[in-house]
Amino acid sequence: MDVRQLRISRLEVDHDEQDDIAYVMFTLLGKTPFNDNSNEPSVEDARAKLQTAIDKNEFKFNVTILNVSRHELTAT
Secondary structure, eight states, rough: OOOOOOGEEEEEEEEETTEEEEEEEEEOOOOOOSSTTTSSSOOHEEEEEEHHHOOOOEEEEEEEEETEEEEEEEEE
């Protein structure tokens, strides 16, 4: 997706045990303050890419729960 992990801030995960759904909320920051950030998308482009990936069920990430089990989550 071409968005650096450094651009994700205030990551919060809430697990709804009744429906077994994990809600993930975060803030998408602007370009990283490196000398060569010309390859990074703007906030608007990054948001659009993120939305497209979610719509296509292609936005996936791994989480480790209690340092024991690792799970791949897919945003829908």
